[in-house]
Amino acid sequence: GDSVTQMEGPVTLSEEAFLTINCTYTATGYPSLFWYVQYPGEGLQLLLKATKADDKGSNKGFEATYRKETTSFHLEKGSVQVSDSAVYFCALSDSYKLSFGAGTTVTVRA
Amino acid sequence: EPEVTQTPSHQVTQMGQEVILRCVPISNHLYFYWYRQILGQKVEFLVSFYNNEISEKSEIFDDQFSVERPDGSNFTLKIRSTKLEDSAMYFCASTRTSGTSTDTQYFGPGTRLTVL
Numbered sequence: 001g002d003s004v005t006q007m008e009g010p011v012t013l014s015e016e017a018f019l020t021i022n023c024t025y026t027a028t029g030y031p032s033l034f035w036y037v038q039y040p041g042e043g044l045q046l047l048l049k050a051t052k053a054d055d056k057g058s059n060k061g062f063e064a065t066y067r068k069e070t071t072s073f074h075l076e077k078g079s080v081q082v083s084d085s086a087v088y089f090c091a092l093s094d095s096y097k098l099s100f101g102a103g104t105t106v107t108v109r110a
Numbered sequence: 111e112p113e114v115t116q117t118p119s120h121q122v123t124q125m126g127q128e129v130i131l132r133c134v135p136i137s138n139h140l141y142f143y144w145y146r147q148i149l150g151q152k153v154e155f156l157v158s159f160y161n162n163e164i165s166e167k168s169e170i171f172d173d174q175f176s177v178e179r180p181d182g183s184n185f186t187l188k189i190r191s192t193k194l195e196d197s198a199m200y201f202c203a204s205t206r207t208s209g210t211s212t213d214t215q216y217f218g219p220g221t222r223l224t225v226l
Contacts, residue, residue, distance in 0.1 A: 032212050043114075043219035044153070044201060051212040089153065096141060096205070097166060098215060100153040 002027045006090045006101030013080055013108050021075040021104045023064075023090035031092040033057075033066050033073040038087045038103075047075075047088070080108045112136045114218035116202050122224045123192055131187045131221045133202030141165070142185045143203040143215060144177065153201065159185065192225045199223075 007022040025031065035047040035057070048057030053068035062077045073090060085108045090101040115134045123129050135142050144156040158165040159177050176188045185204075189196055199222050203215040 034214075036217070043116075044203075044217035046214050046216070049214060091153075093212075093215075095166070096158055096213070097143070097155040097168075098145070098153075098203075099155070102152050 002031065002092055002094050002099045004090050004092055004099055004101035007104055008102070009104040009106065011104060011106045013106065015082060015108055015110055016079045017108075019075070019077045019080045019084070019106065021088055021090070021106070023073045023075065023101060025071050025073065025090075025092050027071075027092055027094050029094045031094040033064070034091045034093065034098070035062070035064055035073070035075050036089040036091060036100075038089065040086070044089065080106075082108050082110050084108050114202055114204055114216050116200075116218035116221050118221060119219065120222045120224070122226065125194060125225055126191050129189050129192055129223065131189075131200050131202075131223070133185045133187070133218055134183050135185055135202065135204035136206070136216055137183070139204035139206050139216070141205045141207075141213075142177075142179070143205075144187045145201045145203065145217075146170070146198040147201065147220075148195075148198045156187075189223075192223075194225050197223055197225045 003026045032051040034049045036044045037047045048059040050057040050066035056065045064075045087103045089103045091098045117132045142159045147153045157167040157171045199220045201220045202218040205213040
């Protein structure tokens with residue numbers, strides 16, 4: 001079945017550091033790929049998405065490119081802020097349900 | 111901006127009791143979902159619901175679980191006889207259009223269920 005493998009955390013960074021969270025997937029069809037973020041005490045919010053190969057999703061300085069050849073959708077941000085501290089989930093949808101990765105906890109220190 | 115709401119935010123119950131978790135999806139959305147996240151584990155799909163019917167359900171969604179859209183706004187998840195292992199965060203989600211893979215699912219803040 002469909003699955004997502006996500007970089008294990010936790011990740012601790014200093015402000016203005018570069019962030020990468022690796023995500024790879026296994027799917028039989030042509031999935032859409034998503035990054036969701038969960039801030040402390042809140043629900044899951046869509047951060048960005050890509051629906052076909054070579055698409056780049058971007059939002060709030062975060063980017064991820066749908067790489068079919070490497071079955072990856074790595075999340076990057078060039079300069080993180082304390083407010084980016086959250087849990088980040090990679091997910092795929094091959095029908096109308098989402099399959100999530102385990103989540104990566106990111107803590108950004110001032 | 112419209113959002114998915116869930117009540118209660120935290121529910122504590124005794125093993126064997128019935129619980130109903132409530133969700134109000136975004137008003138013009140058509141597909142509705144429940145997911146759960148056991149502490150320290152992945153977010154898992156439970157069920158999807160469209161046009162007053164279950165569209166798809168996971169192996170987790172056994173006879174102890176049921177969903178209902180009792181009126182034009184609420185979407186509920188009922189657990190008939192709770193077990194300790196049902197303790198988890200339960201998320202409701204909805205999508206605007208036909209529920210294809212490209213649609214964005216909008217999530218509520220979750221209900222934390224604790225079974226004692």
